[in-house]
Amino acid sequence: xxxxxxxxxxxxxxxxxxxxxxxxxxxxxxxxxxxxxxxxxxxxxxxxxxxxxxxxxxxxxxxxxxxxxxxxxxxxxxxxxxxxxxxxxxxxxxxxxxxxxxxxxxxxxxxxxxxxxxxxxxxxxxxxxxxxxxxxxxxxxxxxxxxxxxxxxxxxxxxxxxxxxxxxxxxxxxxxxxxxxxxxxxxxxxxxxxxxxxxxxxxxxxxxxxxxxxxxxxxxxxxxxxxxxxxxxxxxxxxxxxxxxxxxxxxxxxxxxxxxxxxxxxxxxxxxxxxxxxxxxxxxxxxxxxxxxxxxxxxxxxxxxxxxxxxxxxxxxxxxxxxxxxxxx
Amino acid sequence: xxxxxxxxxxxxxxxxxxxxxxxxxxxxxxxxxxxxxxxxxxxxxxxxxxxxxxxxxxxxxxxxxxxxxxxxxxxxxxxxxxxxxxxxxxxxxxxxxxxxxxxxxxxxxxxxxxxxxxxxxxxxxxxxxxxxxxxxxxxxxxxxxxxxxxxxxxxxxxxxxxxxxxxxxxxxxxxxxxxxxxxxxxxxxxxxxxxxxxxxxxxxxxxxxxxxxxxxxxxxxxxxxxxxxxxxxxxxxxxxxxxxxxxxxxxxxxxxxxxxxxxxxxxxxxxxxxxxxxxxxxxxxxxxxxxxxxxxxxxxxxxxxxxxxxxxxxxxxxxxxxxxxxxxxxxxxxxx
Numbered sequence: 001x002x003x004x005x006x007x008x009x010x011x012x013x014x015x016x017x018x019x020x021x022x023x024x025x026x027x028x029x030x031x032x033x034x035x036x037x038x039x040x041x042x043x044x045x046x047x048x049x050x051x052x053x054x055x056x057x058x059x060x061x062x063x064x065x066x067x068x069x070x071x072x073x074x075x076x077x078x079x080x081x082x083x084x085x086x087x088x089x090x091x092x093x094x095x096x097x098x099x100x101x102x103x104x105x106x107x108x109x110x111x112x113x114x115x116x117x118x119x120x121x122x123x124x125x126x127x128x129x130x131x132x133x134x135x136x137x138x139x140x141x142x143x144x145x146x147x148x149x150x151x152x153x154x155x156x157x158x159x160x161x162x163x164x165x166x167x168x169x170x171x172x173x174x175x176x177x178x179x180x181x182x183x184x185x186x187x188x189x190x191x192x193x194x195x196x197x198x199x200x201x202x203x204x205x206x207x208x209x210x211x212x213x214x215x216x217x218x219x220x221x222x223x224x225x226x227x228x229x230x231x232x233x234x235x236x237x238x239x240x241x242x243x244x245x246x247x248x249x250x251x252x253x254x255x256x257x258x259x260x261x262x263x264x265x266x267x268x269x270x271x272x273x274x275x276x277x278x279x280x281x282x283x284x285x286x287x288x289x290x291x292x293x294x295x296x297x298x299x300x301x302x303x304x305x306x307x308x309x310x311x312x313x314x315x316x317x318x319x320x321x322x323x324x325x326x327x328x329x
Numbered sequence: 330x331x332x333x334x335x336x337x338x339x340x341x342x343x344x345x346x347x348x349x350x351x352x353x354x355x356x357x358x359x360x361x362x363x364x365x366x367x368x369x370x371x372x373x374x375x376x377x378x379x380x381x382x383x384x385x386x387x388x389x390x391x392x393x394x395x396x397x398x399x400x401x402x403x404x405x406x407x408x409x410x411x412x413x414x415x416x417x418x419x420x421x422x423x424x425x426x427x428x429x430x431x432x433x434x435x436x437x438x439x440x441x442x443x444x445x446x447x448x449x450x451x452x453x454x455x456x457x458x459x460x461x462x463x464x465x466x467x468x469x470x471x472x473x474x475x476x477x478x479x480x481x482x483x484x485x486x487x488x489x490x491x492x493x494x495x496x497x498x499x500x501x502x503x504x505x506x507x508x509x510x511x512x513x514x515x516x517x518x519x520x521x522x523x524x525x526x527x528x529x530x531x532x533x534x535x536x537x538x539x540x541x542x543x544x545x546x547x548x549x550x551x552x553x554x555x556x557x558x559x560x561x562x563x564x565x566x567x568x569x570x571x572x573x574x575x576x577x578x579x580x581x582x583x584x585x586x587x588x589x590x591x592x593x594x595x596x597x598x599x600x601x602x603x604x605x606x607x608x609x610x611x612x613x614x615x616x617x618x619x620x621x622x623x624x625x626x627x628x629x630x631x632x633x634x635x636x637x638x639x640x641x642x643x644x645x646x647x648x649x650x651x652x653x654x655x656x657x658x659x660x661x662x663x664x665x
Binding site for chain 2: 025051056057059061062063064065066067068069070071072073074075077092093096097101102103104105106107108109110112141142144164165166
């Protein structure tokens with residue numbers, strides 16, 4: 001194990017996979033000479049050269065299509081979105097081309113691409129640069145959607161995504177790039193897609209969260225521990241395909257569930273998780289599944305309003321108390 | 330017919346031998362006959378959804394493909410039966426796909442708009458206008474990445490030109506020098522919108538100059554003219570990866586799709602009749618016979634052979650079972 005930042009873990013995953021497989025290349029805006037808007041691709045141009053670290057003009061739909069075409073004939077592109085908000089310009093390529101190619105061609109052509117970059121709330125980036133974009137993608141059959149919370153997950157899941165034969169949407173977070181953690185140095189260390197992880201064991205309530213919300217939920221859990229509420233934290237890690245089994249097993253144990261997500265709640269991740277828990281474990285529930293979500297508003301710029309937009313630790317604590325029948329809120 | 334010869338710039342002789350003439354004529358007949366039968370099957374309810382016929386435009390796909398190697402790639406939009414057949418796909422499996430049957434190229438899951446044939450490097454079958462142009466650039470990128478000398482021909486209509494992806498794709502192919510041949514089939518109407526109503530620059534080939542690549546306009550009803558223009562572009566692409574833009578002046582004799590059978594709302598009957606005088610199959614048939622490259626009997630034999638093959642394709646598609654229910658959930662992801 002080595003201690004490194006989330007950013008370094010991603011960089012290491014890219015390097016290892018590019019060394020391992022000559023078909024893997026990185027393409028996107030400012031990935032080469034500038035070394036990445038968020039420096040995730042730092043040093044790659046020097047090690048692999050401009051043929052494999054390809055700077056593009058600002059043409060998201062164009063270069064995403066380029067990646068898809070290259071993947072159809074056997075290469076394995078990693079497409080960087082400077083931020084995932086820009087992926088909306090490539091949404092047609094991702095949804096109509098990448099996600100459907102295998103199906104439409106009866107399995108003749110698959111599209112092994114990873115589309116990666118930061119998404120979700122950051123620091124005063126306002127409405128167009130702060131969206132939790134996973135909701136746009138996990139609805140689509142044919143895509144896989146990953147949101148890695150820790151440096152270890154960032155490395156292990158990115159490597160698995162690169163080796164996957166299907167299009168993978170891999171959304172990082174600006175707020176996590178400097179988070180440090182232990183990361184295995186073994187170049188064969190992989191975390192399989194579609195496996196959730198229990199980050200904290202508990203007995204009274206299951207809290208499901210990922211990315212920045214997982215860190216906030218962890219603080220909430222530690223606070224509630226002092227009040228005698230034992231919180232189990234489950235991180236889905238892959239949102240599609242989702243490891244429903246781990247979540248259901250946890251809910252069967254605790255009988256209560258709170259889902260935390262940064263994005264606006266309407267038809268969000270919590271809606272889906274709440275629905276399948278109700279379908280599969282209704283009789284196990286002692287309380288309705290509760291959601292703590294981002295406010296149903298665009299992201300404001302003003303610091304005070306921004307704070308209100310995203311779920312706070314206090315809101316998570318209050319929701320957990322409610323489902324546990326504890327008073328106070 | 331002297332006019333047609335002038336158009337393709339050949340002062341004397343056709344420049345093709347009997348074998349090539351037979352192949353060109355046979356492939357154009359095949360596409361025409363195939364689609365006439367498909368239209369019949371549509372009327373009988375055996376084909377559903379959208380069915381966009383290529384009738385009238387056959388010279389483009391056939392002329393272009395005749396200048397490619399089997400390991401070259403082709404990609405197209407949703408009016409792609411002709412491109413797929415010209416590239417060498419088995420008509421039986423193409424028809425079965427149109428019928429939505431299990432022996433179709435895409436197991437019946439793609440349909441008329443999503444024909445793919447890996448065995449002939451035919452990469453689809455894309456029904457969002459303009460979207461396959463960047464994909465073609467990606468294939469060109471992969472060819473160059475691997476150090477190969479293949480090319481990709483990317484067919485699209487005039488309707489794709491106002492899309493941003495046309496411009497992104499041309500810019501990227503030119504910027505990176507990729508072996509992509511952008512072959513615009515200008516049939517003058519994007520569905521019902523004429524080029525005059527859609528484009529500030531209706532001479533599409535001139536966009537080549539904007540992006541600094543070779544471009545030319547060619548008579549899309551003259552299969553030999555297409556061969557010459559595509560031959561030049563393919564040679565450039567093989568030699569030094571130069572992309573090209575060719576605008577083929579063509580015309581669809583039928584409507585936009587079977588739901589617009591005559592295409593009569595947005596164009597006049599007189600215009601359609603006038604354009605039918607440029608029928609690429611009639612013209613080439615007359616050329617080869619009058620030049621003595623093929624005899625009338627040769628031509629009839631080709632027609633008969635093609636007609637039989639299409640009948641076989643229809644019978645094959647009719648006899649192919651529907652895909653089993655469990656195929657609803659296969660091929661969503663590639664199993665590793």
